[in-house]
Amino acid sequence: MEDTIVRTQNFNAYFGTNHVVKNVNIEIPRNNTIAVMGPSGCGKTTFLRCINRMHELIAGAHVDGNMWLHQEDVYDMHPIFVRLKIGMVFQRPNPFPNLSIYDNVIAGYKLVGMKLPKPQRDQKVEESLTKAALWNEVKDSLHKKGTFLSGGQQQRLCIARAIAMEPEVMLFDEPTSALDPISTASIEELFHDLKKSFTLIIVTHNMQQAARVSDRTAFFYMGELVEFDDTKQMFTNPKDIRTQNYITGRFS
């Protein structure tokens, strides 16, 4: 059954006096894949980073309005707890360069000061790498550095690291833009499996990717959420002229 996992009401984000996310009202359904699309500089990444409270880490940045995870106000929760519940994968794969594949997967536990007993740790590593579709490729080299892997494998390692913390929502900021087409295809395939366990919110510049992987698409323009709809519906019959102009390539 579909229910709302993340909801915002009159949500705004600023860099100093620069108002970059404007009055966003959205209800994101659980176990869906959401694509966030729009021209460069329209506030997609900023909005994504507001969902797990990373925006406020930038000096001068602030927000107002409301954002809920289920019924809890995200901005009343402890930010570390928010980031455990709402994980993030970045544009460029960023495994910790000095850590092994094994230690990269469980790095989040060390960062929050949680020590898992060895059998649980082993299980967590295997489970997370399996969910990230990487286990078979790395099971015999768990103690090698993560940076020996290919770009696509490194990105799946970063996905495993996020999965290991058992988040409910996973945020992806242009997760395949630094990858080759084959690695991109394997990450896109992975999204289909991941959404059974998580809610995925993916910023992408690539409209074909949004069409391939997402159930719903949010179209942002100049900080506003112009349209949020079923992806097929949006690509075939957009309601707003700005969405139509964007998807027909009149601006990028």
Ligand SMILES: Nc1ncnc2c1ncn2[C@@H]1O[C@H](COP(=O)(O)OP(=O)(O)OP(=O)(O)O)[C@@H](O)[C@H]1O
């Ligand atoms: N660290 C920052 N400090 C100040 N302003 C910023 C910062 N990051 C982004 N901005 C500004 O906020 C606005 C929105 O940027 P944001 O990165 O959210 O857009 P975007 O839609 O994700 O763009 P792109 O597709 O190019 O990544 C832009 O005007 C940008 O210049």
